Amino acid sequence: MGRFVARRLASMVFVLFAVSVITFFIFNVIPNSDPAVRMAGKQPTEQQIEAIREEWGFNDNIFVQYATTMEKLFTGDMVSYFTQLSVTEEIWKGIPRTLSLAIGAAIIWMIFGVALGLYTAMRAGKVSDRLLTVLALVGISMPVFWIGALMNHYLGFELSNTLGFELFPNGGYVPLTDNPAEWAHHLILPWIALSILFIGVYSRVLRGNILETMNEDFVRTARAKGLSERRVLLKHVLRNSMIPIVTLWGLDFAVVIGGGAILTETVFNLQGVGQYAADAIGQLDQPPILAVTMFGAFFVVFFNTIVDIVYAYLDPRIRLEAGDSAS
Amino acid sequence: MSTDTLSSAPGVGGPGKGPLLEVDDLRVSFRTEDGMVQAVDGVSFDVKPGEVLAVVGESGCGKSVTAMTLMGLTRGPNAQISGTAQLGETELIGADDSALREVRGERLAMIFQDPMTSMNPVYKVGDQISEQILAHRDLSKAEAKQRSIELLKAVGIPGAEERIDNYPHEFSGGMRQRAMIAMGLSLEPPMLIADEPTTALDVTIQAQILRLLKQLNTERGLAVILITHDLGVVADIADRVMVMYAGRVVETGTLDQIFYEPQHPYTWGLLGSIMRLDRPRGARLAQIKGQPPSLIEPPEGCHFRPRCPHAFSRCTEKPELAQRSGSPGHLDRCWLSGEQKKTLRTLESGDIGLEDAAA
Numbered sequence: 001m002g003r004f005v006a007r008r009l010a011s012m013v014f015v016l017f018a019v020s021v022i023t024f025f026i027f028n029v030i031p032n033s034d035p036a037v038r039m040a041g042k043q044p045t046e047q048q049i050e051a052i053r054e055e056w057g058f059n060d061n062i063f064v065q066y067a068t069t070m071e072k073l074f075t076g077d078m079v080s081y082f083t084q085l086s087v088t089e090e091i092w093k094g095i096p097r098t099l100s101l102a103i104g105a106a107i108i109w110m111i112f113g114v115a116l117g118l119y120t121a122m123r124a125g126k127v128s129d130r131l132l133t134v135l136a137l138v139g140i141s142m143p144v145f146w147i148g149a150l151m152n153h154y155l156g157f158e159l160s161n162t163l164g165f166e167l168f169p170n171g172g173y174v175p176l177t178d179n180p181a182e183w184a185h186h187l188i189l190p191w192i193a194l195s196i197l198f199i200g201v202y203s204r205v206l207r208g209n210i211l212e213t214m215n216e217d218f219v220r221t222a223r224a225k226g227l228s229e230r231r232v233l234l235k236h237v238l239r240n241s242m243i244p245i246v247t248l249w250g251l252d253f254a255v256v257i258g259g260g261a262i263l264t265e266t267v268f269n270l271q272g273v274g275q276y277a278a279d280a281i282g283q284l285d286q287p288p289i290l291a292v293t294m295f296g297a298f299f300v301v302f303f304n305t306i307v308d309i310v311y312a313y314l315d316p317r318i319r320l321e322a323g324d325s326a327s
Numbered sequence: 328m329s330t331d332t333l334s335s336a337p338g339v340g341g342p343g344k345g346p347l348l349e350v351d352d353l354r355v356s357f358r359t360e361d362g363m364v365q366a367v368d369g370v371s372f373d374v375k376p377g378e379v380l381a382v383v384g385e386s387g388c389g390k391s392v393t394a395m396t397l398m399g400l401t402r403g404p405n406a407q408i409s410g411t412a413q414l415g416e417t418e419l420i421g422a423d424d425s426a427l428r429e430v431r432g433e434r435l436a437m438i439f440q441d442p443m444t445s446m447n448p449v450y451k452v453g454d455q456i457s458e459q460i461l462a463h464r465d466l467s468k469a470e471a472k473q474r475s476i477e478l479l480k481a482v483g484i485p486g487a488e489e490r491i492d493n494y495p496h497e498f499s500g501g502m503r504q505r506a507m508i509a510m511g512l513s514l515e516p517p518m519l520i521a522d523e524p525t526t527a528l529d530v531t532i533q534a535q536i537l538r539l540l541k542q543l544n545t546e547r548g549l550a551v552i553l554i555t556h557d558l559g560v561v562a563d564i565a566d567r568v569m570v571m572y573a574g575r576v577v578e579t580g581t582l583d584q585i586f587y588e589p590q591h592p593y594t595w596g597l598l599g600s601i602m603r604l605d606r607p608r609g610a611r612l613a614q615i616k617g618q619p620p621s622l623i624e625p626p627e628g629c630h631f632r633p634r635c636p637h638a639f640s641r642c643t644e645k646p647e648l649a650q651r652s653g654s655p656g657h658l659d660r661c662w663l664s665g666e667q668k669k670t671l672r673t674l675e676s677g678d679i680g681l682e683d684a685a686a
Contacts, residue, residue: 216444217439217441217444217445218444218445218446218447218448220400220439220445221439221445221446221447221507221510222447223400223431224398224400224431224432224436224437224439225431225432225458225459225462225510226427226428226429226430226431226432226433226459226462226463227428227458227459227462228428228462229424231462235458236447239447239449240447240448240449243449314449315448315449316448316449316494316496317448317494317496
């Protein structure tokens with residue numbers, strides 16, 4: 001186990017390095033991205049542009065620029081080209097918002113995805129199964145920015161006007177520490193918007209797993225042992241069917257934190273890390289983009305490792321180290 | 328192997344007691360896209376306490392479906408089941424779920440062909456044995472675990488105290504099957520159905536498992552329904568043999584009756600196709616020509632007629648399972664006369680077999 005973690009740490013360093021290099025150098029080949037020109041404001045003169053280049057080190061050799069940028073990132077000195085605000089600080093401010101969205105949505109989609117998957121598996125082939133399957137597919141097909149925008153507008157804005165009071169808020173975020181009730185109130189629509197896709201996917205995957213597992217020999221043995229149908233379902237069928245779902249959950253959660261919630265955050269104006277990245281992308285502001293990308297990459301690698309460890313715990317046939325075979 | 332510390336099954340006497348299981352006219356058919364598959368077509372038999380009944384036949388003859396139907400494992404929306412199967416005071420066919428749960432494991436246990444897939448890979452072997460015990464008995468987890476260890480010892484697994492905490496994939500094939508047998512015995516049922524228990528194992532392990540079953544039969548009076556396609560296995564441990572073909576019982580009798588005075592051409596074919604080590608090499612392996620019939624549209628009359636070189640005009644009339652010749656208790660479904668059977672079953676070589684000539 002120790003060796004496994006050490007290997008993963010080493011690979012994480014490598015991945016982060018690769019991500020930083022690729023992101024950094026992409027910026028140098030994107031057209032119209034010369035930051036000096038854009039920082040100089042309207043109708044810049046050549047001297048102004050040149051002065052900015054000198055000050056920011058844009059004339060330096062590209063490898064030197066890379067090194068300096070990385071140094072600034074890890075010392076917390078990195079600032080946005082355009083807002084001059086500290087990148088690390090902005091990310092730090094955004095983390096609780098992104099985490100609130102991600103964790104809440106992850107719990108919701110897990111609960112409903114599993115419930116729906118179980119329900120449709122039990123009624124496989126019947127009308128209710130087919131209807132709910134269509135519903136799940138619709139959920140998977142709806143882009144989150146579209147459904148999010150619709151919800152925000154109709155359920156947030158329009159509904160409030162019709163009812164005379166704010167049943168659902170019109171976007172925005174209230175910190176948990178300020179007002180827990182309002183915090184949840186503002187997150188309900190974003191949570192739902194983000195969960196819909198995952199509920200659709202998870203219910204389909206679980207349904208398939210359950211139906212497959214029901215035909216396994218060991219389920220037949222469990223019945224032959226005289227166990228109650230309920231016990232067969234929960235302890236034998238579900239326990240085995242859930243393993244892929246749990247690992248999927250870990251991976252999806254990592255992606256959501258790392259920036260997968262970018263669209264939801266923007267639509268609902270939550271000002272989390274994702275929205276910060278979205279704004280930076282719109283401006284081609286390199287430092288924040290670089291920082292958020294690294295941030296996301298870190299979480300993905302981290303959670304991948306956690307997922308692998310959990311998987312080995314859930315399925316005893318899996319061994320983390322190669323060559324760790326049975327007696 | 329140790330003589331067990333657990334008591335013998337209750338209600339077991341010697342021969343002379345009433346049958347443990349009485350199956351009468353069992354019929355099972357499945358609705359499929361291509362039509363109704365008549366998997367079991369009027370099967371009747373009984374099993375006495377302490378008896379080993381071997382059910383023999385090729386793949387698709389209905390032997391597994393018969394056994395699984397007794398356990399209630401073939402029920403489903405596409406299955407049609409009729410007939411009776413009386414186990415003691417309980418009627419198995421059509422029994423409700425709670426009655427079935429009471430029977431399963433407690434009065435009738437079943438082990439299956441592939442021990443690797445028959446156990447849940449994510450639970451320890453000991454836990455899976457204890458699970459059955461705890462579901463039927465009022466014991467603590469520790470007591471159940473202790474019982475499981477004793478069971479593993481009784482089936483000859485070395486180092487049972489450590490092995491109890493292993494996972495199925497950490498056992499070898501033969502050990503897994505022994506563990507499955509231990510699981511089957513955990514509630515001390517009077518009868519065990521073993522569905523091709525050695526087919527997935529190699530020959531030396533096969534011998535061990537059969538010896539274990541024989542031992543359990545002798546020492547505990549465990550009745551066994553042994554399903555197999557291998558007559559060699561049968562000869563080892565069976566008291567009585569039931570030969571099935573295309574959903575029907577075509578012959579049934581004691582081991583000696585079946586091996587020395589077989590009455591049905593299909594049985595001759597099975598006996599003739601056993602590989603003989605005491606014969607010179609070079610002769611082709613004998614086989615029964617043709618294929619088993621479709622169970623959706625079986626042949627009229629005797630199901631074996633299309634493959635039988637001795638079929639004659641009467642064979643389009645369905646033969647009933649009756650004692651036609653030979654000794655009491657030796658039943659068959661063949662219209663040939665006793666004399667004809669005696670002559671036709673002996674080939675040139677002097678062995679019993681089925682002629683090669685096609686019908």
